[in-house]
Amino acid sequence: MMKKRPIFKEHFVLHFVLHKWSYLLGTILLTFSLVLQLFVPVLLKKFTDGLQNESIHVSDLWELSLWFIIVGIGAFLFRSSGRIYIFKMSRILERDLRTLLFSHWERLQAEYYQNQRIGNLMAHAVNDVNIMRQIVMQGYFQMVEAAVLISISVFMMASTIHLFLTLLVLLPLPGLTYIAYRFRSKIQMHSLNVQEAIGTLTSRVQEFCSGISVIKTYIQEQEECKKFTNDNQSNVEFNKQLIVSNSLFTSLSQGIVGLSYLISIVFGSILVMKSAISLGDFVAFNTYLSLLIAPIENIGKVINLLQQGKAADNRIRHVLSTEPAIKDEEGITPIISLQGEIRIKNLSFKYQRSKKYALKNINITIPKGTSLAIVGKVGSGKSTLVNLLLRLYNPPKNSIFIDEQDIRDVPLKTLRTSVAYVPQDNFLFSSTIKENIAFDPNPYQDDQVVHAAKQAHIYDDIMDLPHNFETELGERGLSLSGGQRQRVSIARALIKPSPIIIFDDSLSAVDSKTESIILTTLRSEMKSRTSIIISHRISTIQEADQIIVLDQGELVESGTHQCLLKKNGIYKKMFAQQTTDFSFAHSTFPPLNGRKILIKKRRG
Incomplete structure (x- = not known):
């Protein structure tokens, strides 16, 4: 859902209001340095006229030299101080914009990220925000410089030297505005293309790093290199287009500036020869002009930068104007805690981009402190049901209740604090094992972390690592085996004192012996919790208080393990199939079609 809101503009205004005194001080210091330059x-006029009239003496030279030194040092100190204040504010803006962007991303629903490329999101946070910083850092600084130098220089040239010559010299300069107008759309378009190309390139690198094992296994290094080369070349081509536009813009701007210099030299020389102005006036006029030209050129560069900034602004604004679909509704009643009774009533749900229902007319009651097991084929709706319970997606109103309270009326913070979750993908962060287990807003003591690790049967594995619980994990925890990652994820859920705990196929990567030990520990741990277990293994869920079987989004069977075996339905067929598969896996058999078969024993 998209809704246009002036979040970004409001943030800019708020930034300038909060830091107005720093900007004002930076502006004043910069103004002092510019005024000193205008001396x-x-x-130079006094020195040149003195030489021409032969009225200058050695003492005058020392005095002029001293003034040049004072002006130079003063301008240096004031300019440096002004730059520090203004540039420091631009870095603060950069920090705040990234924080704003990241905070907004945290509010968005999981579905948003399924439709985004990681590289594009990274490009927003790095390149787009960097351009906005440059607008403040370079744009503000150069516009202040231009405003002061142009206004005072033009006034001095016109009032103290020659009005007509000043008007002639300024005549070509409005052409800079026309050139900026002609180039604005091209620069903006090329800048947008560059930013998108950077996003694509970043996504390619991120995908390569995440899938390096698969790439090497399938000998796809050369193909991936070709894809990267193509994306890299596209990035170069888009940058070339931007460089061409920028170079043409700069060259034309400098041509107009050169025309002003030509007018100054030609007509100024004529005025000197006619004694309309002195040689000192001529030198002073051209010095004013040189001080004037640089900021006028910078105005063109700022206009150029603003076009790039407009493209970056549109990209960031597009993100910030995306409203989170999952949020607390207005006027919601505060709820401090939940007890854990769950009731699902006539639940039907389909994903936004799907025409087919993922769940159809589901009715389940899970009393507080009992366990529910969910089994079914891949795509039967098991994980969808869990996602709705966690409100990663919004269920229909009056379809899921916790403690007789509609889940849509339960504050998100309360709901997610009350649920411990072991996800199917066992995601771990690239931090220490201790930080992964104690991943919660509430602080945990070391003995609690150790206790959770022992319950998840991962303690011994951790103690075998070089730095035990302080061992740093690699990207996504890939330095651990699949079974170890699962058990660390289980420990992360067990340490959380929540009334509801959910396991989404979280023992699939451990061997049967380790599974049996973990399940024995979990049964005693979960006596006081409402637990939901999703699994493909019957051995994992057969002790549950109730078991349901989902098939194509429908609840087709329910009951205890023994009750379901007597029904001679899908559950019994699954049980029989898994029993047969277990016997088959422990038997010996010859190679098929002359191909060698390598069976890798699962690491727990």
Whole structure:
């Protein structure tokens, strides 16, 4: 859902309001340095006229030299101080924009990220925000410089030297505005293409790093290199287009500036020869002009930068104007805690981009402190049901209740604090094992972390690692085996004192012996919790208080393990199939069609 809101503009205004005194001080310091620079033409005029009239003495030279030194040091100190204040504010803006962007991403639903490329999100946080920083850092600084130098220089040139010559010199300069107008759309378009190309390139690198094992296994290094080369070349081509536009814009701007210099030299020389102005006036005029030209050129660069900034602004604004679909509704009643009784009533649900229902007319009651097991084929709706219980997706109103309270009326913080979850993909962060287990807003003591690790039967494995619980994990925890990652994820859920705990196929990567030990521990741990277990293994869920079987989104069977075996339905067929598969896996058999078969024993 998209809704246009001036979040980004409001943030800019708020930033300038909060830091107005720093910007004001930076502006004042910069203005002082610019005013001091404008004494240079006056000093040069006095020196040149003195030489021409042969009225200058050695003492005058020392005095002029001293003034040049004072002006130079003063301008340096004031300019440096002004730059520090203004540039420091631009870095603060950069920090705040990234924080705003990241905070907004945290509010968005999981479905948003399924439709986004990681590289594009990274490009928003790095490149787009960096351009916005440059607008403040370079844009604000150069516009202040231009405003002060242009206004005072033009006034001094016109009032103290020659009005008509000033008007002639300024005549070509409005052409810079026309050039900026002509180039604005091209620069904006090329800048947008560059930012998107950077996003694509970043996504390619991220995908390569995540899938390196698969790439090497299937000998796809050369193909991946070709894909990267193509994306990299596209990035180069888009940058070339931007460089061409920028170079043409800069060259034309400099041509107009050169025309002003030509007018100044030609007509200024004529005025000197006619004694309309002195040689000192001529030198001072051209010095003013040199001080004037740089900020005028910078105005063109700022206009150029603003076009790039507009493209970056649109990309960031697009993110910030995306409203989170999962959020607390207005006027919601505060709920401090939940007890854990769950009731699902006539639940039907389909994903936004799907025409087919993922769940159809589901009715389940899970009393507080009991266990529910969910089995079914891949795609039968098991994980969808869990996602709805966690409100990673919004269930229909009046379809899921916790403690007789509609889940849509339970504050998200309360709901997610009350549920411990072991996800199917066993995601671990690239931090220490201790930090992964104690991943919760509430702090945990070391003995609690150790106790959770022992319950998940991962303690001995951790103690075999070089730094025990302080061992740093690699990206996504891939330095651990699949079974170890699952058990760390289980420990992360067990340490959380929540009334509801959910296991989404979280013992699939451990061997049967380890599974039996973990299940024995979990049964005693979960006596006081409402637990939901999703599994493909009957051995994992056969002790549950109730078991349901999902098939194509429908609840087709329910009951205890023994009751379901007597029904001679899908559950019994699954049980029989798994029993047969277990016997088959422990038998010996010859190679098929002359191909060698390698069976890798699962690491727990």
